[in-house]
Amino acid sequence: MPDSQARTLTAPTPAKERPGGTLYRGREGMWSWVLHRITGVAIFFFLLVHILDTALVRVSPEAYNAVIGTYQTPIMGLGEVALVGAIVFHAFNGIRVILVDFWAWATRHQKLLFWIVIGLWVIVMLGFTPRHLINVFSH
Amino acid sequence: MTAIPFPDEPRRRGTNWEKWGWIYMRISGVVLVVLVFGHLFVNLMVGEGVKAIDFGFVGGKWADPFWQWWDVTMLWLALIHGANGMRTVVNDYTKPGTVQRILKGALLASVVVLIVLGTLVVFTFEPCPAGSPADLLPSFCAA
Amino acid sequence: MTTENHVETKVVDGVHYHQYDIVIVGAGGAGMRAAIEAGPGAKTAVISKLYPTRSHTGAAQGGMAAALANVEEDSWEWHTFDTVKGGDYLVDQDAAEILAKEAIDAVIDLENMGLPFNRTPEGKIDQRRFGGHTRDHGKAPVRRACYAADRTGHMILQTLFQNCVRLGIEFYNEYYALDLVMTEVDAGDGTISRKPSGIVAYELATGELHVFQAKAVIFATGGFGKIYKTTSNAHTLTGDGVGIIWRKGLPLEDMEFFQFHPTGLAGLGILLTEGARGEGAILRNASGERFMERYAPTIKDLAPRDIVARCMVQEVAEGRGAGPHKDYVLLDCTHLGAEVLETKLPDITEFARTYLGVDPVYEPVPVMPTAHYAMGGIPTNVSAEVLSDNTTVVPGLYAAGECACVSVHGSNRLGTNSLLDINVFGKRAGRNAVEYVKTVDFTPLPEDPAAFVRGMLDQLRDSNGTERIAAIRKELQDEMDKGAQVFRTDESLAHVTKVIAGLRERYRNVAVQDKGKRFNTDLLEAVELGFLLDLAEVVVYSARNREESRGGHMRDDFPNRDDENYMQHTMAYLSGDAHSSDAADHIRLDWKPVTVTRYQPMERKY
Amino acid sequence: MSTATLEQPPAEAAPIESFTVTFLIRRFDPDVDTEPRWQDFDVEMYPTDRVLDALHKIKWEQDGSLTFRRSCAHGICGSDAMRINGRNRLACKTLIKDLDISKPIYVEAIKGLPLEKDLIVDMEPFFASYREVQPFLQPKTAAAPGKERVQSVAERARFDDTTKCILCAACTSSCPVFWTDGQYFGPAAIVNAHRFIFDSRDDEAKVRLDILNDKEGVWRCRTTFNCTEACPRGIEVTKAIAEVKQAVMRGKP
Ligand SMILES: Cc1cc2nc3c(=O)[nH]c(=O)nc-3n(C[C@H](O)[C@H](O)[C@H](O)COP(=O)(O)OP(=O)(O)OC[C@H]3O[C@@H](n4cnc5c(N)ncnc54)[C@H](O)[C@@H]3O)c2cc1C
Ligand code: HEM
Ligand code: SF4
Ligand code: F3S
Numbered sequence A: 001m002p003d004s005q006a007r008t009l010t011a012p013t014p015a016k017e018r019p020g021g022t023l024y025r026g027r028e029g030m031w032s033w034v035l036h037r038i039t040g041v042a043i044f045f046f047l048l049v050h051i052l053d054t055a056l057v058r059v060s061p062e063a064y065n066a067v068i069g070t071y072q073t074p075i076m077g078l079g080e081v082a083l084v085g086a087i088v089f090h091a092f093n094g095i096r097v098i099l100v101d102f103w104a105w106a107t108r109h110q111k112l113l114f115w116i117v118i119g120l121w122v123i124v125m126l127g128f129t130p131r132h133l134i135n136v137f138s139h
Numbered sequence B: 001m002t003a004i005p006f007p008d009e010p011r012r013r014g015t016n017w018e019k020w021g022w023i024y025m026r027i028s029g030v031v032l033v034v035l036v037f038g039h040l041f042v043n044l045m046v047g048e049g050v051k052a053i054d055f056g057f058v059g060g061k062w063a064d065p066f067w068q069w070w071d072v073t074m075l076w077l078a079l080i081h082g083a084n085g086m087r088t089v090v091n092d093y094t095k096p097g098t099v100q101r102i103l104k105g106a107l108l109a110s111v112v113v114l115i116v117l118g119t120l121v122v123f124t125f126e127p128c129p130a131g132s133p134a135d136l137l138p139s140f141c142a143a
Numbered sequence C: 001m002t003t004e005n006h007v008e009t010k011v012v013d014g015v016h017y018h019q020y021d022i023v024i025v026g027a028g029g030a031g032m033r034a035a036i037e038a039g040p041g042a043k044t045a046v047i048s049k050l051y052p053t054r055s056h057t058g059a060a061q062g063g064m065a066a067a068l069a070n071v072e073e074d075s076w077e078w079h080t081f082d083t084v085k086g087g088d089y090l091v092d093q094d095a096a097e098i099l100a101k102e103a104i105d106a107v108i109d110l111e112n113m114g115l116p117f118n119r120t121p122e123g124k125i126d127q128r129r130f131g132g133h134t135r136d137h138g139k140a141p142v143r144r145a146c147y148a149a150d151r152t153g154h155m156i157l158q159t160l161f162q163n164c165v166r167l168g169i170e171f172y173n174e175y176y177a178l179d180l181v182m183t184e185v186d187a188g189d190g191t192i193s194r195k196p197s198g199i200v201a202y203e204l205a206t207g208e209l210h211v212f213q214a215k216a217v218i219f220a221t222g223g224f225g226k227i228y229k230t231t232s233n234a235h236t237l238t239g240d241g242v243g244i245i246w247r248k249g250l251p252l253e254d255m256e257f258f259q260f261h262p263t264g265l266a267g268l269g270i271l272l273t274e275g276a277r278g279e280g281a282i283l284r285n286a287s288g289e290r291f292m293e294r295y296a297p298t299i300k301d302l303a304p305r306d307i308v309a310r311c312m313v314q315e316v317a318e319g320r321g322a323g324p325h326k327d328y329v330l331l332d333c334t335h336l337g338a339e340v341l342e343t344k345l346p347d348i349t350e351f352a353r354t355y356l357g358v359d360p361v362y363e364p365v366p367v368m369p370t371a372h373y374a375m376g377g378i379p380t381n382v383s384a385e386v387l388s389d390n391t392t393v394v395p396g397l398y399a400a401g402e403c404a405c406v407s408v409h410g411s412n413r414l415g416t417n418s419l420l421d422i423n424v425f426g427k428r429a430g431r432n433a434v435e436y437v438k439t440v441d442f443t444p445l446p447e448d449p450a451a452f453v454r455g456m457l458d459q460l461r462d463s464n465g466t467e468r469i470a471a472i473r474k475e476l477q478d479e480m481d482k483g484a485q486v487f488r489t490d491e492s493l494a495h496v497t498k499v500i501a502g503l504r505e506r507y508r509n510v511a512v513q514d515k516g517k518r519f520n521t522d523l524l525e526a527v528e529l530g531f532l533l534d535l536a537e538v539v540v541y542s543a544r545n546r547e548e549s550r551g552g553h554m555r556d557d558f559p560n561r562d563d564e565n566y567m568q569h570t571m572a573y574l575s576g577d578a579h580s581s582d583a584a585d586h587i588r589l590d591w592k593p594v595t596v597t598r599y600q601p602m603e604r605k606y
Numbered sequence D: 001m002s003t004a005t006l007e008q009p010p011a012e013a014a015p016i017e018s019f020t021v022t023f024l025i026r027r028f029d030p031d032v033d034t035e036p037r038w039q040d041f042d043v044e045m046y047p048t049d050r051v052l053d054a055l056h057k058i059k060w061e062q063d064g065s066l067t068f069r070r071s072c073a074h075g076i077c078g079s080d081a082m083r084i085n086g087r088n089r090l091a092c093k094t095l096i097k098d099l100d101i102s103k104p105i106y107v108e109a110i111k112g113l114p115l116e117k118d119l120i121v122d123m124e125p126f127f128a129s130y131r132e133v134q135p136f137l138q139p140k141t142a143a144a145p146g147k148e149r150v151q152s153v154a155e156r157a158r159f160d161d162t163t164k165c166i167l168c169a170a171c172t173s174s175c176p177v178f179w180t181d182g183q184y185f186g187p188a189a190i191v192n193a194h195r196f197i198f199d200s201r202d203d204e205a206k207v208r209l210d211i212l213n214d215k216e217g218v219w220r221c222r223t224t225f226n227c228t229e230a231c232p233r234g235i236e237v238t239k240a241i242a243e244v245k246q247a248v249m250r251g252k253p
């Protein structure tokens, strides 16, 4: 049945230009790890800086207060919210990871645990953010 | 090309600390939850929060050995935890070679330096340095 | 270590030459069982067109028969009888005795190699019922099938592969064997005979040709269910091995006997194991009637496959089929309960859910017979040596598994006897090949042994044909389903014969679109189609010649078994002009007597 | 039963609706291309068809050079793991009705193994890791001649889950850690080690635990669960890995 002549092989129908592969569509487990890694790295770098600035207490009260003063500006205040958000997520998700490692039930219900982590994160952040921002923005 | 050359090199054998690193991440993680949350709470939530932090505040805290030990423990645990975590990240995204060695060396150096520095700061801290304006110092520094 | 970094002996004119004592073609159950015997005793290579674990042995579900008597009284004699009777007495009984006797060791071997069989409460290998397996010569069903959930074949394939890894067997994966090299040798007294001297294979990854010189060659290439449309067989089961042997002018035995498994998922052909009925599932027609009671009052749904398949088609033909088109019957598992389904039949439960959207826990599953197993194939004796006529052995050539015909299955294979077959005769093939290669030297290769394959491939690749591979194959499969399936008549077979002749004609003008060298699966599909056409032709031609109904071969126009004329095996030979379109021009049929030791043919009632 | 024929006139049926589905396939021919490229195909499909059917239709009716592996067509041989709409699956087990066909369906090779052609990758590294964990039974004592080793139902159930593996590589090639440098043993190798570590008949669990205590062993797993999600056999892969981790810490199964 010569139903159709062999379609040519060398001239592909131009498809959407998309040279790379697609992004892997992992689920809760993968995204929680991505967030865990990003927050971990972020906290680490903050920690480096934070130790250095705290060390200024050995230099002089003035030096320390000058630097710590910048932490109290509104911009830094917002940054602190982000930082605390990162720490809280990393901490809660860290607990989740530990549970998943050691407790078969948690291994099976890791997605539920992820949403619990998110839920707790929201609650903690709701408690923290207004309080902190009031402190930052009040004189 | 998307193909990754494989294997980059034969897998190495011998003693390795991966298991202990893994266990350490979990133990330190659990302890850090308490330490970090305590730290954040006292510094950011109690009283006026971040606004209240100044030399006097820090001095007030470190006058108490309890807070000294709290912060030093946190310092060690968190830095080693973070550094080990960063080592994992470096292992993942770089190939064995010079770049990887430099990155890991930098990690190690910075962490050792910061741990030493931080520890010294906490324990050799002088809450009432002579010649500083009293209003900057903790209240107990009776001039 | 199993590895693909093989040491090349030499490369001449772009053809790679290797030398092994034993070359095994096929890495399914039979091939790897042979390799486990051969590997430690001789320099062995396994050539497989698939990664070994992709072989279709892995699809087998139900179990492997052996009279272990772990759960109830049983004996290998009963097993022999069931095999003979199940095969409608066309079984060579000496072979069936060996099969049943060595079954016990075959199962124990596998267990010792690590196969995780399901266990009895005492920790022994558990056994379950299967179609046609009975106690005391047909008195009642017996528990004889050793199983690992409903993935027995998967576990056999994995276990054999694991042991090949342990032994460091050399595999050439994704190498397609396309020709058996035969060398003409002068016996010294002026008589010229042909001796196998190697295998020519096509390396999928590179498109290069390899010649494997060998003292002994074992064929274990599996079945050829893809001559049919509705089949439980894999896309890759195109009968290459059987086709290679056929093209070499060696005979094929009993090709008309093809088994149609009763319970394929309707419309898809995906198999639901007979183990389901072994566990108590029931076949029902549209009105919910358990119709097998009418046809086989004693063992009902557990009658042998040929009978059940026929009854199902009959129910549908007489208008009692279920569904909107009344074109299938129902397999009712609902009374088994979720527990049994999830633990003993998890895979098929999932198949029904995935592919038909039917949950067997709550609903009966639509099923119809599906082309399943080739009883016929390359004739061998009980030592797995290939025969060039009724008695003459081809020295150094062996075959085992579904591609071979020993014949332990006669005209209808009993469920669970094939996994047994591949283990028993795979082992024998490997062992005997080792003994053989110790006694002989390499047969010299003829000049340019790859010439034939190179010619065939070049012709396909370079042809400016216009025929689509898929169109020809589809027509073949459709016609085979219509005219040469469960029921056949002279008329239907004559029609299919004609169709095949036309398709063979068109095949010469087939187009291969992919002209590249690397991973050219298009080219290989064309080659495989060639084998399918050849084999389908032999099947139909043999079927037309057998004017009786026996086992898997049901002639509507000759509904009875005719022991007077047909209590013999069909032997088909390629002779004359292989390219002529008229089958009669190039197929010669002959007969081979059936070996009867203990059981005289009786009427087959269940 | 001699009157039956197969030539039943098919009952008049309501035609089942078919759809035109667009497939975007990531093609790569090493002889021609330097980079993989996306190519689209429109295919007539029924909701109950599978992605494998679509690939066949393309290969058989449109472009014979489209290259992929497949064999059994029902999820048992492990040939056709590929990335469909961004997730690893078996083409033969992915039904069109379970995908959103209002958008094109993306099909590409699994990630992290060397790409050979179109949807085919080099599986050798994958099998090399598999072989390294000694995936075969190693009892210290021989079984009684002609007898099976005794194993209780519970002991058999202990490792049932991991015996289901068909070595399709969907898990390993979905693992973000494996993507990074391909050195990690990967979930499939660990699953197959698990199958023997927890088999009561085996005596060499310690050797395998040692192997997996490697730098590239179990500790690289970051519990991202992509493997568990991808496994077409429904194996609880991450759970198996967790069990192996704990066995390594205990030093025994
Ligand atoms: C769905 C299903 C369920 C079944 N259930 C049971 C059951 O419960 N019990 C039972 O006893 N039997 C069962 N059977 C039958 C049994 O599984 C098969 O008959 C048996 O596994 C065949 O094994 P084999 O080794 O001969 O061939 P296969 O396992 O099919 O292996 C064939 C090998 O040959 C290779 N090959 C083919 N052509 C070439 C070539 N040209 N070059 C190189 N290599 C080649 C392939 O790569 C493959 O490795 C079942 C069959 C099916 C299809
Ligand atoms: C507050 C409590 C914390 C808990 C409970 C915690 C928990 C964990 C755990 C369990 C891991 C291992 C993850 C894995 O193996 O998949 C981890 C990784 C990591 N942690 Fe923490 N951690 C905490 C605080 C910190 C801090 C303060 C830092 C920064 C210094 C940090 C930086 C990291 C980094 C960089 C990683 C590696 C991430 C990765 O490999 O993906 N963590 N954490
Ligand atoms: S564990 Fe699952 S996904 Fe991984 S190889 Fe085995 S079957 Fe495939
Ligand atoms: S995807 Fe990879 S990170 Fe662990 S949970 Fe699975 S192996």
Ligand code: FES
Residues within 6 Å of the ligand: D069, D070, D071, D072, D073, D074, D075, D076, D077, D078, D079, D080, D081, D090, D091, D092, D093
């Ligand atoms: S083709 Fe066998 S798993 Fe999909």
